[in-house]
Amino acid sequence: MTNKYIYFIANWKMFGELGSLNTLHKVTKFFKNFKNKKFTKIIYCPPSTLIRPMSKKLKDSGIDVGGQNCHENENPGPFTGFINCKMLKSVGAKYVIIGHSENRKTGENNKLINLKIKSALKSGLKIIFCIGETLQEKRKKITKRILNNQIKSGLNKIKDKKNILIAYEPIWSIGSGLIPKSNELLDTINFIKSNNKNYKVLYGGSVSTKNILQLRLIDNIDGFLIGGASQDSKKFIDIIKKSYN
Ligand code: PGA
Numbered sequence: 085m086t087n088k089y090i091y092f093i094a095n096w097k098m099f100g101e102l103g104s105l106n107t108l109h110k111v112t113k114f115f116k117n118f119k120n121k122k123f124t125k126i127i128y129c130p131p132s133t134l135i136r137p138m139s140k141k142l143k144d145s146g147i148d149v150g151g152q153n154c155h156e157n158e159n160p161g162p163f164t165g166f167i168n169c170k171m172l173k174s175v176g177a178k179y180v181i182i183g184h185s186e187n188r189k190t191g192e193n194n195k196l197i198n199l200k201i202k203s204a205l206k207s208g209l210k211i212i213f214c215i216g217e218t219l220q221e222k223r224k225k226i227t228k229r230i231l232n233n234q235i236k237s238g239l240n241k242i243k244d245k246k247n248i249l250i251a252y253e254p255i256w257s258i259g260s261g262l263i264p265k266s267n268e269l270l271d272t273i274n275f276i277k278s279n280n281k282n283y284k285v286l287y288g289g290s291v292s293t294k295n296i297l298q299l300r301l302i303d304n305i306d307g308f309l310i311g312g313a314s315q316d317s318k319k320f321i322d323i324i325k326k327s328y329n
Pocket residue numbers: 095253257258259260288289290291309310311312313
């Protein structure tokens with residue numbers, strides 16, 4: 085396995101409370117002495133309520149924290165229930181997930197996602213930009229068209245893309261235990277990178293201790309966005325360890 089820089093991003097979704105932070109010391113301890121530390125980036129994206137306490141716990145550990153979504157408006161305003169990127173940043177976030185399919189499902193379209201990405205960039209956050217096709221679209225063999233459209237519209241009029249990580253998450257794979265066939269994944273990631281060879285492209289969807297070895301053999305993947313398996317510190321550490329076997 086080549087010593088390539090790999091991201092491991094924990095997406096806790098709407099899981100976790102203050103007590104869930106108690107096991108983080110296992111991760112910081114593991115990472116402190118990890119022999120592949122300099123090739124590894126770990127980022128935790130907990131619910132907004134935990135960003136501040138988590139940033140404190142992870143201080144000086146080399147592990148970063150991010151938000152899971154943001155409002156597109158970078159200024160304060162009458163938007164009940166929302167938070168913007170400046171607010172995320174002020175409590176310790178360095179990253180923000182934008183365009184996750186669970187949010188697209190509730191009505192976020194490519195245009196809104198584009199505004200959110202622009203606002204995050206202005207606030208100085210790095211972005212984990214999620215794209216992915218539904219099972220129906222996959223069956224219709226229009227995955228590439230869908231991804232292309234999501235990338236083109238989501239990144240419309242954004243010149244500097246160095247702070248944007250793309251997370252390819254097939255919607256049918258999220259939480260289902262299913263992952264794409266290796267040759268399909270290789271091909272899709274190559275397709276995404278054909279838009280811009282500097283893109284860092286992560287894979288997300290049912291990443292686990294069981295499939296990480298298979299996934300790591302796909303050598304154009306720059307990292308993983310991990311939902312379910314990231315909430316358990318032990319499993320998360322195992323995934324990272326196995327990645328370098
Ligand atoms: P999963 O979620 O690993 O539980 O499939 C991934 C995601 O939704 O980001």
